[in-house]
Amino acid sequence: MEMSKEVKVSVPEIYGSLVFGDRVMKERLPKETYKALHQAIEEGRSLDLNVANTVAAIMKNWAIEHGATHFTHWFQPMTGFTAEKHDSFISPMPNGTALMEFSGKELVKGEPDASSFPSGGIRATFEARGYTAWDPSSPAFVKDGTLYIPTAFCAYGGQALDKKTPLLKSMEVLNREAVRMLHLLGLPEVKRVDVSLGSEQEYFLVDKTLYKQRKDLLFTGRTLLGAAAPKGQEMEDHYFGVLKPRIAAFMHDLDTELWKLGVPAKTKHNEVAPAQYELAPIFENINIAVDHNQLVMEIMKKVADRHDFACLLHEKPFERINGSGKHNNWSMCTDTGINLLDPGDTPMENLAFLVFLTATIAAVDKYADALRCAVATAGNDHRLGANEAPPAVISIFVGTELEHVLTSLINGTPLESAENSVMKFGAHVLPAFHKDNTDRNRTSPFAFTGNKFEFRMPGSALSCADPNIVLNTAVAEMLSEMNAKLMDVEPEDIEDTVRPLLKNMLMEHQRIIFNGNGYTDEWLEEAKKRGLPNLPSVPDAMPSLISEKNLALFTKHRIFTAEELNARYAIRLENYSKTIHIEALTLQDMVRKDFTPALFRYMCTLETEILQKRAVLPDLPSTLEEHILQHMSSVAEAIGIRIEKMEDDLRKAESIGDALSCARFYHDVVLADMDALREEVDIAEADIPDSELPYPTYAKLLSSAI
Known part of the structure; x- marks a missing residue:
C-alpha cells in the first residue's frame, strides 16, 4: 500500500465536530x-413532546449540514455488538419533491424488530415488536452520512x-446511595455522584491479505x-517500541476519526x-465511556481496513503470545469536584x-463471583491466568501504604505517616521526584492505582457495560x-460510629486483599484457603450469576428482574457453546480441506525424492527424507x-438439551479435542515448507504489520 502523506489537523477544530453535544445544543x-x-437529563425524567420536537428539528438541521441523509437509533443488544436500522429524513410531497423531516416522536422512540436478537427466552420469534428509547445523556453524532x-x-x-438500560439503572442506584452516605458524613452540598470510566483497549493488527x-x-x-514463530515476545523489544511508519499512519487516522466523534x-x-x-482514552462519565468504547472498536476495524490491515479484537488470537484485555479504570466523583x-x-x-x-473492597469480595461472570466469555477463558492477564481468582491490590492504613483502621492503632520517598536516578542531570504511593500490580485483577481501581479482567472484545453494571450495583449495596x-x-457521633463499622x-472482607504475585501456584493455594472463588471457565462461573445472593442483589435494586437475569444466564451459556461449536467446525474444515491435502502433497514430494535418488544410485542414502516421511x-x-473423535463428540454435544451441561461438554470434551488435533497439525506444520502450506504462518502474520 502506498503511504499517504500525513495531513496536519487542528485538534481543537475537529474535536467533537460531528457530535451534537452540549456546546452545539447551547x-x-x-x-x-x-x-x-438539561433538567430532564439531570433529573432522569422524560421530555415533553413539544421540547422533543424542537430538539429533533434543530438536531436534524445540524445533521444535514454535516452530510446526514438518514437517522438511526443506535443500541447495544445482548450480542455484545451494536445495532442500527437506518431511516431517511425524506418525506415525499404530492408534487414529486421531498422534504427533510424528523419529529420529536421519531427522536424519542423507535420500533426495531426484537425477535432476532438474543433474548434468553424473553421473546418468541413470532413476538417481533421491540422499542428503542432515546438516551439524551449520551450525545448524538453523525457518522457515514447518518x-x-x-x-x-x-x-x-x-x-x-x-446493556445500556441496566447500566443506567446501576448508575442511578450508586448515585442515590453515595449521595445519602455523603450527606450523613456532613457533605450536604453534594447533589450527585457520577461514575467515571477510562477503558484501555488492546488490539492486534495483521495484513489484510494474509x-x-x-x-x-x-x-x-x-x-x-x-x-x-521463530521469534515471539521473548526479547521484550516490542513493548513501547518505536512505531513503524505504517502503524503510525493507522494510529494517526484512528485518532482523527475518534476525535471528530468526541472520543478522547x-x-x-x-x-x-x-x-x-x-x-x-481520558476518563469520562461511564455511560458515555461505554458508548465511546463501542465506537472505538468499530472505528478501529474501519480505519484498519483503509490501511490494508485487519484489526483483531479477540482476547487470544494467537497461541504462545499475550492476548488482549480491556482495562477498566473505575472511580467515583461528586458534582462538587471530589x-x-x-x-x-x-x-x-x-x-x-x-x-x-x-x-468497594467489601463489594468486590462479596460479589466476586458476579464480577467474574461479567467477564466470562469463550475468548477470555484462553487469556485469564496465562501469565499475561490476571488469574480467574479475584483479589484486590491496595499497595503498601493503603495496606498500612487499613491495618491501622482494623487494629485501632495510630498510622505512622509514610514518607513519600524521592526517586533518584543517580545522574545529577536527571530530575528527582516523589514516587507514587502505590505500584501497579499487573497480576492483580482489581488494583488500586492512586485514585481509582483498575479492573484488569475484562477481555478486549467485551462490552464495558457488563462488569460496570455489577461493580456499580455491588458498591451501591x-x-x-x-x-x-x-x-x-446524630451528626456529632457519625465519625465515632463509622470507624468501628469500617x-x-x-475484618470480614480483608481476605480479598492480596499485594503479591497473582501468577504463582502458591497464591492459588492461598486463595483457596481464604475461601475465594476460583472460576476458570464460563461453565464454572455462570451458575453464580443466578445464585440466591446475586439474584437478590440485582432484583433488590431493580437492575434486573429474575426473568432478565435468567435470560442473560441462558444467553451467555448458549453463546459459549455456539462459539466453540463454530470454532470446532472451522478447525475441522481447515484440516480436512486445506491442511491434510497439503500434508499429502508434501509426503508425495518426499516419496518422489526418495524414489528418484534410488533410481539414480540405489545405494545413495535418503535417511532424512525417510525419517521425515515416516x-x-x-x-x-x-x-x-x-x-474422527471430534466429529463424534460434536454430534454428542448437539444432542445435549440442558444449556449448562452442553457448555460443560464443550469445555471439557470438545475443546480438548480441538487442542489435541491442533497439537498434531502444529507438529507437522513446523516441518512443512511455507510454500506448501495452505495458509500464512504465524511468522508471516505477526511480522506483516511492519
Missing part, C-alpha cells in the same frame, strides 16, 4: 428548550434486551492452528506481543475516602447497608483419529 437550542433538556442517536432497547413487555487467507481468523477471530483518545503505543497495540477514591495527603483522616474504599446503620446516628467490614505419516494417522 448555541442552537432556544434557551428554554436547552434548560428543559445521524446516530444512542438509545436503550427493550421488549414489548418492557424487559431490557440491551488475514483473508485464514478461515479461522475470518470465522472465529482467532487462529485455531499455527506453529510458533489520549495514549497509543506498542503492546507486549508482536503486532499488538493499545489505545487509552474524587471519592482519592486518599489525599492524610488518608486516615479522610473519612469519605475510607468509607468508599471499604465499600454495600453503601446501602452502611447507610441503614448510620441513618439514625473496622468490622474490613514422521509425517504418523502425524497423518493421528490427525485422522483426532478428527
Whole structure:
C-alpha cells in the first residue's frame, strides 16, 4: 500500500465536530428548550413532546449540514455488538419533491424488530415488536452520512434486551446511595455522584491479505492452528517500541476519526506481543465511556481496513503470545469536584475516602463471583491466568501504604505517616521526584492505582457495560447497608460510629486483599484457603450469576428482574457453546480441506525424492527424507483419529438439551479435542515448507504489520 502523506489537523477544530453535544445544543437550542433538556437529563425524567420536537428539528438541521441523509437509533443488544436500522429524513410531497423531516416522536422512540436478537427466552420469534428509547445523556453524532442517536432497547413487555438500560439503572442506584452516605458524613452540598470510566483497549493488527487467507481468523477471530514463530515476545523489544511508519499512519487516522466523534483518545503505543497495540482514552462519565468504547472498536476495524490491515479484537488470537484485555479504570466523583477514591495527603483522616474504599473492597469480595461472570466469555477463558492477564481468582491490590492504613483502621492503632520517598536516578542531570504511593500490580485483577481501581479482567472484545453494571450495583449495596446503620446516628457521633463499622467490614472482607504475585501456584493455594472463588471457565462461573445472593442483589435494586437475569444466564451459556461449536467446525474444515491435502502433497514430494535418488544410485542414502516421511505419516494417522473423535463428540454435544451441561461438554470434551488435533497439525506444520502450506504462518502474520 502506498503511504499517504500525513495531513496536519487542528485538534481543537475537529474535536467533537460531528457530535451534537452540549456546546452545539447551547448555541442552537432556544434557551428554554436547552434548560428543559438539561433538567430532564439531570433529573432522569422524560421530555415533553413539544421540547422533543424542537430538539429533533434543530438536531436534524445540524445533521444535514454535516452530510446526514438518514437517522438511526443506535443500541447495544445482548450480542455484545451494536445495532442500527437506518431511516431517511425524506418525506415525499404530492408534487414529486421531498422534504427533510424528523419529529420529536421519531427522536424519542423507535420500533426495531426484537425477535432476532438474543433474548434468553424473553421473546418468541413470532413476538417481533421491540422499542428503542432515546438516551439524551449520551450525545448524538453523525457518522457515514447518518445521524446516530444512542438509545436503550427493550421488549414489548418492557424487559431490557440491551446493556445500556441496566447500566443506567446501576448508575442511578450508586448515585442515590453515595449521595445519602455523603450527606450523613456532613457533605450536604453534594447533589450527585457520577461514575467515571477510562477503558484501555488492546488490539492486534495483521495484513489484510494474509488475514483473508485464514478461515479461522475470518470465522472465529482467532487462529485455531499455527506453529510458533521463530521469534515471539521473548526479547521484550516490542513493548513501547518505536512505531513503524505504517502503524503510525493507522494510529494517526484512528485518532482523527475518534476525535471528530468526541472520543478522547489520549495514549497509543506498542503492546507486549508482536503486532499488538493499545489505545487509552481520558476518563469520562461511564455511560458515555461505554458508548465511546463501542465506537472505538468499530472505528478501529474501519480505519484498519483503509490501511490494508485487519484489526483483531479477540482476547487470544494467537497461541504462545499475550492476548488482549480491556482495562477498566473505575472511580467515583461528586458534582462538587471530589474524587471519592482519592486518599489525599492524610488518608486516615479522610473519612469519605475510607468509607468508599471499604465499600468497594467489601463489594468486590462479596460479589466476586458476579464480577467474574461479567467477564466470562469463550475468548477470555484462553487469556485469564496465562501469565499475561490476571488469574480467574479475584483479589484486590491496595499497595503498601493503603495496606498500612487499613491495618491501622482494623487494629485501632495510630498510622505512622509514610514518607513519600524521592526517586533518584543517580545522574545529577536527571530530575528527582516523589514516587507514587502505590505500584501497579499487573497480576492483580482489581488494583488500586492512586485514585481509582483498575479492573484488569475484562477481555478486549467485551462490552464495558457488563462488569460496570455489577461493580456499580455491588458498591451501591454495600453503601446501602452502611447507610441503614448510620441513618439514625446524630451528626456529632457519625465519625465515632463509622470507624468501628469500617473496622468490622474490613475484618470480614480483608481476605480479598492480596499485594503479591497473582501468577504463582502458591497464591492459588492461598486463595483457596481464604475461601475465594476460583472460576476458570464460563461453565464454572455462570451458575453464580443466578445464585440466591446475586439474584437478590440485582432484583433488590431493580437492575434486573429474575426473568432478565435468567435470560442473560441462558444467553451467555448458549453463546459459549455456539462459539466453540463454530470454532470446532472451522478447525475441522481447515484440516480436512486445506491442511491434510497439503500434508499429502508434501509426503508425495518426499516419496518422489526418495524414489528418484534410488533410481539414480540405489545405494545413495535418503535417511532424512525417510525419517521425515515416516514422521509425517504418523502425524497423518493421528490427525485422522483426532478428527474422527471430534466429529463424534460434536454430534454428542448437539444432542445435549440442558444449556449448562452442553457448555460443560464443550469445555471439557470438545475443546480438548480441538487442542489435541491442533497439537498434531502444529507438529507437522513446523516441518512443512511455507510454500506448501495452505495458509500464512504465524511468522508471516505477526511480522506483516511492519
